[in-house]
Amino acid sequence: MEQNRNSVQNSTDRKPCLTGRGVTKVFGVGNKSMTAVDHVDFDFNEGEFVSIVGESGSGKTTLSKMLLGLISVTEGEIEFQGRKRDISTGAKRKEYWKNIQPIFQDPFSSYNIFYKIDAVLDDCLNMRGYRKAPKEEKDRMKEEACRFVNLKYSELTNKYPFELSGGQMQRLMIARIFLLKPKILMADEPTSMIDACSRATILDMLLKLRDEVNMTVIFITHDIGLAYYISDKVYIMEHGKFVESGPAETVILNPTADYTKRLISDVPKIYEKWDLDTVARDK
Amino acid sequence: MKNTIKQVFHSGKFLVGFYIFLFVLLLCIIYPLIVTYDPLEMVGSGNFYKPGTYISQQEAALDDGYIMNMDASEGKLALALGEDELAKIEEYLTKYAGITADQIDKSNLEAMVELWKSNYDPELKAKGLTSAKRKSYRRLDSELMDALNSSDVIIAKEDPESGELEEVKKIKGTNFVNTKDVVNKRTFVLGTDNFGRDVLTELVAATKVSLRIGLVAGLIATAIGLILGLVAGYVGGLVDNLIMFLTNLFTVIPSFIILILISYSVGTSARGVMMVAFIIGVTSWPWTTRSVRSQVISLRNRDHVNLSKLSGHSMARIIFTDILPYIASYVVMAMILQISSGILAEAQLSMIGLGPATTKVATLGLMMNWAMQYAAHLNGSWWAYFPVVIVIALISFSLNLMNTGLDQVFNPQLRD
Secondary structure (H helix, E strand, C coil): CHHHHHHHHCCCCCCEEEEEEEEEEEECCHHHCEEEEEEEEEEEECCCEEEEECCCCCCHHHHHHHHHCCCCCCEEEEEECCEECCCCCHHHHHHHHCCEEEECCCHHHCCCCCCCHHHHHHHHHHHCCCCCCCHHHHHHHHHHHHHHCCCCHHHHCCCCHHHCCHHHHHHHHHHHHHHHCCCEEEEECCCCCCCHHHHHHHHHHHHHHHHHHCCEEEEEECCHHHHHHHCCEEEEEECCEEEEEEEHHHHHHCCCCHHHHHHHHCCCCCCCCCCCHHHHHCC | CHHHHHHHCCCHHHHHHHHHHHHHHHHHHHHHHHCCCCCCCECCCCCCCCCEEEECHHHHHHCCCEECCCCHHHHHHHHHCCHHHHHHHHHHHHHHCCCCHHHCCCCCHHHHHHHHHHHCCCCCCCCCCCHHHHHHHHHHHHHHHHHHCCCCEEEEEECCCCCCEEEEEEECCCEECCHHHCCCEEEECCCECCCCEEHHHHHHHHHHHHHHHHHHHHHHHHHHHHHHHHHHHHHCHHHHHHHHHHHHHHHHCCHHHHHHHHHHHCCCCCCCHHHHHHHHHHHCCHHHHHHHHHHHHHHHCCHHHHHHHHCCCCHHHHHHHHHHHHHHHHHHHHHHHHHHHHHHHHHHHHHCCCCCCCCCCCCHHHHHHHHHHCCCCCCCCHHHCHHHHHHHHHHHHHHHHHHHHHHHHHCHHHCC
16 A cells, blocks of 8 residues: 555656546436536546545446446547547547446446356457457467456356356456556446455455556545545545545545545444444435 | 256246147148148038038948847937927927826937827817917927838839839848948048038148248247337437337337238238238337337446447447347247237238138138138037137137246246
């Protein structure tokens, strides 16, 4: 963790990777419209570990889908590597997706259960242009990726996703990212469906990815404690707006927004009585 | 896949439906191998022969035969003395012959006949005995005497030269013929229809054609419905709106009316079996489209579809590999229902005379239509339409049962 903290300090000279100005998403029209993300600004720099923290329904996942380019942006601009992001055609989208890849919350629904898991890894190799590479080389790369996430390729190959445990599935998702080596990793609550032991390994792998490939990791979570330990930068999201943002240290140790204070006090602490007053205050 | 099939074949409902359907299917395949008559051959030259075995009268009469120590008159008596006749005898005896009711035993036919013989007076003129009634008693009397008459029947042949009759054979009441010795015979298990065609053979051929119509109609309807549903659900937006507009249009107008209009407008000459199947297919897809679309919409935003998108797969590939397998079981179930409703639609269309306009093949609907036109239901020829109804009911029952069974396997919440 100490080494992690150090990297925060010298992050000022980093190049911007993904920036957004006034990004908004409105679902529906007229009276029934619902603003999920409301004019948010953000600057994610290269190699940063950014956390977006907020409770359920605050618009975290909607924002992540917009960043991934899976849903359209109602208003506002997203810049990728200093230039306006252009995903208007299929080919441009494909090109963009070489730079940004996700890990989803639920590993059980992230796989097509009708295909063996080799298909997922093969897709990655195809995407990186290894379609015509000899089989031995492909196998070597897949093996390397699996070793990175502490899995044995020989035990996984020819298996269907449902034959794996949740932790294995999620680690395989990280192996996928390792193969693809995108500029940005969008991790949408990757640990919320996993038990505590696997959680630590998965977080460790995400940090390792960031350090090895200089990847920007956008980590979406509802757990502010977790965000504090691993992130360089934290964005606190409430009802579609960023109420507070900045270096993790500043935001969490000296919170200014009420919402942040509440989130922090909602974290149960060992050896301390859990303060539930803040929960009541909201009602 | 293997497990799913295993599970499907453990479902009781599915199995029952499957076996019934298999039975019908095997009947259609095996029966024509055994009975090789032309199913539409007009064997009989009259309407609606009763079910049974028909043997050549001439052959039976000329056969050497066997003598049996059996009184043929009793059987003949039983045949002649039905409920109505017995009631008539009883009425006469009590009203005009002065016999009390307790002296009459209706179960003992011979005693009844004796009583009649000793008490009947053809010349009786009693009060209330109209001439019409008297005549009917006389008819009854002569019928009874015929039945009791055990005199021999003489078979004679005309001599072509002299023109005289020559006795060939005397047939006694005790003469019998083994049906095996009669070469010319034909069994109609379900009688014949109005054209004198063997109903059972025709029924098997008709079932085959109807199943084919159902299959073609079901395949067409499922294919159209599936493609439109997949596109509408996955692409969304304007395309979805357009397709749903079309689908709603077809849903609002009863498809049976469209079916009638189309089959009327294509004309008699073009309305073959496959044409009818095609017409049924292209009018029954909206239901499949709607349900496939809603399934696809719920799948479209699943993580594995998003992941596939982000892996740079094309839309066609995502639809075929990431969406279609997930709804395949549902589509199979929908197709089973479409086949069943296709068979029913053909029967309905044919009943009102808009089915295949051909006399070369029989379908279940056409058989119903013929039976109705020749008033089989009015003259009591149940064999001309009842087996057809049973077969239609069996097919749609078995298909629906299979569908329910599959539904329970694929939606565990429905299991009880």
